[in-house]
Amino acid sequence: MDAYPFLEAVREQHPLVHHLTNWVTIYDCAQVVKSFGASPVMAHASEEAADMSGLASALVLNIGTLTRDFIESMKIAAQAANLRNIPVVLDVCGAGATSFRDRKSYELLDSARISIIKGNSSEIARIAGKDVRTRGVDAELVKADLREVAQDLAVKRQCTVVITGSQDIVADSGSCHVVRNGVEMMTHVVGTGCMATSVIGTFVGASPHDIAAAAAAGLSCYEIAAELAAVKSKGPASFKQGLFDCIFSLSKDDVVSRQRIDS
Amino acid sequence: MDAYPFLEAVREQHPLVHHLTNWVTIYDCAQVVKSFGASPVMAHASEEAADMSGLASALVLNIGTLTRDFIESMKIAAQAANLRNIPVVLDVCGAGATSFRDRKSYELLDSARISIIKGNSSEIARIAGKDVRTRGVDAELVKADLREVAQDLAVKRQCTVVITGSQDIVADSGSCHVVRNGVEMMTHVVGTGCMATSVIGTFVGASPHDIAAAAAAGLSCYEIAAELAAVKSKGPASFKQGLFDCIFSLSKDDVVSRQRIDS
Amino acid sequence: MDAYPFLEAVREQHPLVHHLTNWVTIYDCAQVVKSFGASPVMAHASEEAADMSGLASALVLNIGTLTRDFIESMKIAAQAANLRNIPVVLDVCGAGATSFRDRKSYELLDSARISIIKGNSSEIARIAGKDVRTRGVDAELVKADLREVAQDLAVKRQCTVVITGSQDIVADSGSCHVVRNGVEMMTHVVGTGCMATSVIGTFVGASPHDIAAAAAAGLSCYEIAAELAAVKSKGPASFKQGLFDCIFSLSKDDVVSRQRIDS
Numbered sequence: 001m002d003a004y005p006f007l008e009a010v011r012e013q014h015p016l017v018h019h020l021t022n023w024v025t026i027y028d029c030a031q032v033v034k035s036f037g038a039s040p041v042m043a044h045a046s047e048e049a050a051d052m053s054g055l056a057s058a059l060v061l062n063i064g065t066l067t068r069d070f071i072e073s074m075k076i077a078a079q080a081a082n083l084r085n086i087p088v089v090l091d092v093c094g095a096g097a098t099s100f101r102d103r104k105s106y107e108l109l110d111s112a113r114i115s116i117i118k119g120n121s122s123e124i125a126r127i128a129g130k131d132v133r134t135r136g137v138d139a140e141l142v143k144a145d146l147r148e149v150a151q152d153l154a155v156k157r158q159c160t161v162v163i164t165g166s167q168d169i170v171a172d173s174g175s176c177h178v179v180r181n182g183v184e185m186m187t188h189v190v191g192t193g194c195m196a197t198s199v200i201g202t203f204v205g206a207s208p209h210d211i212a213a214a215a216a217a218g219l220s221c222y223e224i225a226a227e228l229a230a231v232k233s234k235g236p237a238s239f240k241q242g243l244f245d246c247i248f249s250l251s252k253d254d255v256v257s258r259q260r261i262d263s
Numbered sequence: 264m265d266a267y268p269f270l271e272a273v274r275e276q277h278p279l280v281h282h283l284t285n286w287v288t289i290y291d292c293a294q295v296v297k298s299f300g301a302s303p304v305m306a307h308a309s310e311e312a313a314d315m316s317g318l319a320s321a322l323v324l325n326i327g328t329l330t331r332d333f334i335e336s337m338k339i340a341a342q343a344a345n346l347r348n349i350p351v352v353l354d355v356c357g358a359g360a361t362s363f364r365d366r367k368s369y370e371l372l373d374s375a376r377i378s379i380i381k382g383n384s385s386e387i388a389r390i391a392g393k394d395v396r397t398r399g400v401d402a403e404l405v406k407a408d409l410r411e412v413a414q415d416l417a418v419k420r421q422c423t424v425v426i427t428g429s430q431d432i433v434a435d436s437g438s439c440h441v442v443r444n445g446v447e448m449m450t451h452v453v454g455t456g457c458m459a460t461s462v463i464g465t466f467v468g469a470s471p472h473d474i475a476a477a478a479a480a481g482l483s484c485y486e487i488a489a490e491l492a493a494v495k496s497k498g499p500a501s502f503k504q505g506l507f508d509c510i511f512s513l514s515k516d517d518v519v520s521r522q523r524i525d526s
Numbered sequence: 527m528d529a530y531p532f533l534e535a536v537r538e539q540h541p542l543v544h545h546l547t548n549w550v551t552i553y554d555c556a557q558v559v560k561s562f563g564a565s566p567v568m569a570h571a572s573e574e575a576a577d578m579s580g581l582a583s584a585l586v587l588n589i590g591t592l593t594r595d596f597i598e599s600m601k602i603a604a605q606a607a608n609l610r611n612i613p614v615v616l617d618v619c620g621a622g623a624t625s626f627r628d629r630k631s632y633e634l635l636d637s638a639r640i641s642i643i644k645g646n647s648s649e650i651a652r653i654a655g656k657d658v659r660t661r662g663v664d665a666e667l668v669k670a671d672l673r674e675v676a677q678d679l680a681v682k683r684q685c686t687v688v689i690t691g692s693q694d695i696v697a698d699s700g701s702c703h704v705v706r707n708g709v710e711m712m713t714h715v716v717g718t719g720c721m722a723t724s725v726i727g728t729f730v731g732a733s734p735h736d737i738a739a740a741a742a743a744g745l746s747c748y749e750i751a752a753e754l755a756a757v758k759s760k761g762p763a764s765f766k767q768g769l770f771d772c773i774f775s776l777s778k779d780d781v782v783s784r785q786r787i788d789s
Contacts, residue, residue: 024552024568026287030453035499042287045330048363055360067571097581100574188774190556235771236561245498248451289550293716298762305550308593311626318623508761511714
């Protein structure tokens with residue numbers, strides 16, 4: 001598959017991406033969407049969650065700093081998104097760390113159709129029902145396992161599953177893309193995982209009829225920008241600045257020459 | 264009018280600017296105030312909103328990530344600010360996107376004296392009662408219309424109205440300033456609009472007896488710094504970093520030679 | 527004392543540092559922890575606050591944007607931390623500005639064992655029962671007073687007390703370290719105080735048996751990175767970027783040659 005046409009679709013359509021996300025990385029989630037040429041909007045009041053999703057091309061949910069009320073607003077937004085058939089991306093950030101997170105993740109999955117479940121390997125393993133404990137770092141599961149975990153969960157929940165890591169797995173019931181772009185410095189920056197979710201929301205918002213391919217393309221473009229930024233960075237903060245700048249000016253040649261997606 | 268004396272007043276008085284603002288750009292709102300030499304404080308609990316406004320030189324309200332409770336705290340803070348006669352600036356961020364936002368904006372306007380209503384053209388048009396729909400981008404209203412919209416609303420609400428855009432309009436019942444500084448890159452950075460509101464709060468906090476002129480001066484200084492930052496930037500993130508740095512070291516010569524305010 | 531072994535302990539143990547902190551600087555608090563090689567986690571829901579503290583090596587509480595509910599979650603987290611004997615650091619951010627802040631600070635101090643109380647001179651003076659008024663800037667107390675204030679409060683509350691400023695005082699009932707690193711530019715950046723608290727949490731998380739020395743070492747390392755960053759910065763934003771980068775690559779030689787701690 002070619003990632004570039006999906007980037008072009010984002011830049012032509014400027015999709016509005018509605019977020020209910022965490023308070024830690026909320027700015028960066030908004031800025032990554034804007035840097036790709038799309039429009040972020042963050043609105044979580046239960047009174048307007050449905051109306052805002054009614055204007056959007058995609059909905060991104062991230063439970064990083066969840067509360068009970070926040071999850072209720074997420075359900076309202078997701079149900080409104082379902083009515084309009086726009087994609088809903090759920091980042092199960094921190095699943096496996098506390099039973100509250102696990103329970104609320106399941107509640108969300110049961111209360112609306114989620115198009116994409118996204119997490120790192122331990123988070124997704126937990127949502128898939130494996131007995132793992134999240135501690136901010138990936139559990140040590142072998143690569144072969146991860147594809148299987150992703151595809152099993154995709155079938156069970158009738159959705160696309162994304163597991164991010166040194167290689168990203170994007171699986172639905174019938175296909176599996178592996179994205180091999182990215183750099184180690186991303187692991188030293190708070191929010192690179194949350195931003196990946198917002199990027200997925202942006203790309204599927206512009207290409208809702210090809211969810212898995214759009215997600216893989218988004219991850220590849222984002223991580224290509226990271227590769228370009230890493231060359232000139234001196235540490236995590238200059239790297240993050242370069243990441244936004246490189247996303248903003250990402251060229252066709254950058255994407256075509258660097259994309260590493262195995263399908 | 265000359266903008267520089269208003270900047271000098273900020274740097275001499277270090278006004279304390281109390282914010283009840285959104286969770287997306289809250290850091291940048293605080294940092295822009297501090298970069299100008301003033302002091303930001305963010306405090307939204309209903310139990311202390313009045314006390315904190317009691318210490319401040321200006322109050323900034325921004326409904327970007329509003330909730331019902333948050334609006335109640337804003338009313339308390341605004342009424343406390345009114346008692347002390349300090350300026351209150353309201354950013355009607357996202358007005359027109361949902362009826363909840365519109366309703367809560369009107370509630371705020373009806374519950375306290377607001378010194379300045381600030382928004383982009385579609386937000387202000389909505390608050391003025393026009394039938395527009397906000398989608399994060401400015402509605403296409405012609406320039407002549409905007410002045411009229413601003414001045415009509417200023418008369419109706421007995422306040423100053425600021426419409427930001429490629430040209431900023433600052434209107435009260437008797438005057439209209441147009442600020443022509445700024446660069447296109449600002450539109451690619453999340454939070455430049457929210458920061459503009461915090462800058463206005465900072466400048467009117469130091470010069471409360473000349474609200475419209477102080478607001479125009481603040482916008483001009485902020486956007487001159489943006490012009491200087493744009494020269495060396497490679498994208499939205501390096502631009503934003505340069506913006507704070509340039510605000511911090513903005514000189515009299517920068518302001519005098521570059522200000523473009525038509526009164 | 528030597529600061530470097532404490533930095534090594536952080537980099538070897540990667541302590542998980544649980545935060546309940548303010549919405550303004552939450553990202554920077556997380557990133558400073560990560561830049562030192564540790565793992566931040568931010569989780570404030572009352573339903574999971576105890577579970578998350580159950581996974582952590584230290585707990586950081588910061589009342590910057592406190593609400594009643596948030597303080598209740600802090601109590602739950604602090605009591606869970608007490609059960610596991612992990613250090614609890616409390617930043618009494620803004621104490622003295624409103625009676626609500628003072629009251630809630632006392633409530634926290636009375637509801638759990640706090641290992642370290644941290645603030646600037648006026649905040650700590652207020653918590654110690656002095657009649658001062660906080661306005662974001664340090665009250666003018668002479669240096670001799672500050673040591674006494676810190677040690678008296680340390681004895682009264684049976685904890686370590688940290689007063690940050692151009693010199694940082696780290697006092698418990700039996701000892702007093704004075705850290706003389708740092709640069710003036712730190713005062714122009716929003717969040718340098720909050721980050722200092724997160725750094726203290728990180729260092730005491732890795733060295734919980736020597737709280738005061740670990741806190742002093744953390745402050746020294748953080749401020750040495752600030753000294754290195756200041757050399758190349760052009761203003762507050764490039765300085766902050768350099769600060770994270772310099773923390774990430776801080777070398778033994780940097781620390782050994784620059785540390786200025788009087789014990």
